[in-house]
Amino acid sequence: MACPHYDGPMTKPLGIFTRAHRTALPVLTVVAAIFVIWYGAAAVMNLPWERDQAERAGVEFVLTDALSNTMAQERPVLPAPHQVAQELWKTTVEKKITSKRSLVYHGWITLSATLLGFLFGTILGMALAIGIVYNRAMDMSVMPWVIASQTIPILAIAPMIIVVLNAVGISGLLPKAFISTYLAFFPVVVGMVKGLRSPDALQTDLMRTYNASANQTFWKLRLPGSMPYLFTSMKVAVAASLVGAIVGELPTGAVAGLGARLLAGSYYGQTIQIWSALIAAAILAASLVAIVGLAGRIVERRMGFAR
Amino acid sequence: MSVVSAQSLSLTFETNDGPVHALKDVDLTIEKGEFVSFIGPSGCGKTTFLRVIADLEQPTGGTITVNGVSPEQARLNRAYGYVFQAAGLYPWRTIARNIALPLEIIGMPKRERRERIERVLELVDLKGFGGKFPWQLSGGMQQRASIARALAFDADLLLMDEPFGALDEIVRDHLNEQLLELWARTEKTICFVTHSIPEAVYLSTKIVVMSPRPGRVTDVIDSTLPRERPLDIRESPEFLEIAHRVREGLRAGHSYD
Known part of the structure; x- marks a missing residue:
């Protein structure tokens, strides 16, 4: 058998960060447009x-002065970007992070609920997906409920979760995390079901010819095959989880968290x-x-998916 | 004892458009050490027959034994290695770990696994490529890797379903030559499904010509070619004569209804 030469295509793997250079210009253009x-x-x-102010004071309305004033109002209808940037700077860098007025403090409150909810959601989503793929009864019965759960406005269900959990003595971080879970598990279920079913007939037939057990087929074929789907849906889930945490902060009377800042801000204009x-x-x-x-790219690269 | 023995084997798929007779009354015996090619147009049941041997399809009539037992028992005994049309390597496993897959499943110890992988990689001329991922290899190399994987647990029977169908002529010639060498060296029984007349004649000791609707065997040709076959044997009169007989068999069985 003589075939010593290498006859395969060998593309140099593209680094994870090199792509950033090529997308920088279009991204900056869009950002500039948004600012304008x-x-x-x-x-x-x-x-x-x-x-109105000029009229009330009885002074002449000078457009150029007025225009420059629109950028520095205390309670503008729409604050200018630099006002928001200043506020961000003031409430993050210049405030102690233990202060009730620090955005880092409020951000952390929200982040902790987000991460916990994301973790629960991912675990719940994966568990449901495995059940749906391996159990015909679950396949028929669970999926419609999963989809129905997402048609209910989260704003309607969030206060009820808070109230019910409060009644059984659970308050603080967990209720918010559960609301995050409620939003985060959905994309994970959908993605994982698709991922666990992604191996084609050939790949599953192969397992059959080896007389592999269901367990072996799961660990050696279905689970690794689902990884790209899992990470794609986890990206959606983590964003949804943050939304859930913020929404969860609204009905509690808004003591802390980014949601609380939003609510307090709207109370006082x-x-x-x-x-x-x-x-x-x-x-x-x-x-x-x-x-x-x-994390997904690193895992996929380790697993040999990335090229 | 014959490796495969089928008597009036039938398989009918029930579809919405009525029953499809993938196999009808197939009688065939394959002896140890033979290289049997199945040739015929699409829908003649050649792949189905291979899948019945592998217990991937269940026949609806007749009897079949593999190594003297039922196909299911043979599969449970891991009596065969199967090479599919596509390489079907798991993309998240390196070539070596793809080959290790069946060995992991049968629970072979790691050290023994490593030796076995080295040996089959050498057998398909992929020494040194064990650490590569499938996408880093050409189509021909991937298919060789899938053959190595089928050889890994050293079953005496190798079932190959158009393994070189998607490859170009030059690579195919090369792999055909390598396959013959491998067959000579390992003395395995090989069942080989193909569309190509030259491929079937070049490789086989026995050619099974099949025809569709219903899928059946129309001719079984025992090759008179020597076991030692250089590529240019394909220009010899003997070769052309067998090829002619295969073509006649195909034409006879092929009705354009």
């Missing part, structure tokens, strides 16, 4: 208030505070999704 639109909208939306909490939540969500994505 945001500033424009802030000017337009905050202008009527400046006009503190639009800058609302927007900074929103941006903080967005940054948190993006970071969580990125971390899960990176």
